[in-house]
Amino acid sequence: MNERAPEPTVDVLLVGVRSTPGLRLADEQLARSLERAGARVAVTEAVPPREVRTLALTDLLWARAARRAAREALRRFDQPRPPAVIYSTTTAALLWPLPGAIRFDAPAAANRPGRHGLWQRPLERRRLRHAPLLLPWSEGGLAEARAAVPGCEARALVLSAPVVLDAPPADGEPILPMLAGATSERSAEAPGRDIAALTYAGNPHKKGFDRVLAAWRRAHQPGERLVVVGIARERLHDAGFELPDADIHVTGPISAAQLRGLLGRTRVFLCAPRREDYGLIQLEALAEGCRLVTTPAPGPYVALTIARELDRRLVSEDLAVALRAALDTPTAGYATHAARLVEPFGRAAIDRLVAEELLPRLLCR
Numbered sequence: 001m002n003e004r005a006p007e008p009t010v011d012v013l014l015v016g017v018r019s020t021p022g023l024r025l026a027d028e029q030l031a032r033s034l035e036r037a038g039a040r041v042a043v044t045e046a047v048p049p050r051e052v053r054t055l056a057l058t059d060l061l062w063a064r065a066a067r068r069a070a071r072e073a074l075r076r077f078d079q080p081r082p083p084a085v086i087y088s089t090t091t092a093a094l095l096w097p098l099p100g101a102i103r104f105d106a107p108a109a110a111n112r113p114g115r116h117g118l119w120q121r122p123l124e125r126r127r128l129r130h131a132p133l134l135l136p137w138s139e140g141g142l143a144e145a146r147a148a149v150p151g152c153e154a155r156a157l158v159l160s161a162p163v164v165l166d167a168p169p170a171d172g173e174p175i176l177p178m179l180a181g182a183t184s185e186r187s188a189e190a191p192g193r194d195i196a197a198l199t200y201a202g203n204p205h206k207k208g209f210d211r212v213l214a215a216w217r218r219a220h221q222p223g224e225r226l227v228v229v230g231i232a233r234e235r236l237h238d239a240g241f242e243l244p245d246a247d248i249h250v251t252g253p254i255s256a257a258q259l260r261g262l263l264g265r266t267r268v269f270l271c272a273p274r275r276e277d278y279g280l281i282q283l284e285a286l287a288e289g290c291r292l293v294t295t296p297a298p299g300p301y302v303a304l305t306i307a308r309e310l311d312r313r314l315v316s317e318d319l320a321v322a323l324r325a326a327l328d329t330p331t332a333g334y335a336t337h338a339a340r341l342v343e344p345f346g347r348a349a350i351d352r353l354v355a356e357e358l359l360p361r362l363l364c365r
Contacts, residue, residue: 109148140300202230208272215319
């Protein structure tokens with residue numbers, strides 16, 4: 001029986017838990033950024049486990065899958081162990097086979113309250129204490145980790161998930177044909193933007209899709225369309241949502257290029273998260289020139305401060321009123337101002353941080 005040839009020597013092993021499109025994109029971009037900085041990177045992905053009913057059991061299955069993926073990857077290398085290991089999310093690090101850096105949008109200490117994080121929170125505190133480097137996506141995520149493990153900020157480097165501002169647009173047939181008719185008389189102010197609003201509903205309860213839907217049904221006008229991405233219509237049905245509305249289009253899961261194509265046609269990104277651990281898609285929407293209408297959700301929601309600076313009317317618990325303000329009386333220069341505010345989250349800025357600070361700290365601990 002032939003044994004598998006060992007993998008070539010690497011500098012960084014990235015252990016990914018790609019349970020959401022945002023995590024998947026963040027892992028891919030971090031690996032590419034490290035490679036552009038001159039590192040040899042190997043990425044291993046946890047095999048998605050079966051769906052279960054509770055968050056505590058879901059995290060256990062993902063943690064076991066991440067440990068299995070890391071062990072299998074480590075056995076393949078033609079070296080005792082890589083100089084650096086990065087676990088993507090604290091869940092990936094909970095059952096780690098060896099210590100490494102931990103990258104996270106938010107810790108379980110904050111987003112797994114009560115019974116949802118009964119076993120994860122104490123183990124997470126141990127991992128945060130023993131990790132040689134912490135890589136929170138935001139200052140807000142670092143603050144939540146510091147509340148659980150005081151002093152951990154001394155080993156932390158805030159490393160945002162990049163908004164890929166120069167990604168190519170979607171090719172081929174558009175996922176949604178150009179809509180017949182104008183969205184409103186004021187749509188002439190945004191030529192080419194034939195979609196009134198778009199929302200992401202990958203996790204309907206957490207993303208507040210019920211609140212988005214209620215606001216849309218209350219506020220939309222004839223001819224306007226809402227596009228729902230990140231979830232299939234069947235899953236929305238299973239979650240209790242019936243969408244016979246002719247003005248609502250559900251795309252199902254789509255690629256990053258397809259999402260960018262839709263955002264380029266959209267006037268408003270509409271969301272009402274019950275908690276937001278980062279909000280990458282909101283930053284992507286702002287980068288593509290959409291106006292962000294959102295509720296003031298708790299959590300390290302980086303786009304929230306930006307949204308308030310751009311137009312405070314659009315950050316409100318009364319989502320319907322904010323939506324109509326965004327569609328009917330848009331603030332002049334919104335897209336240009338948004339592009340400037342999102343620029344620090346672009347790939348070029350993250351590449352500089354990876355090359356100048358992250359890679360030296362990973363390889364010269």
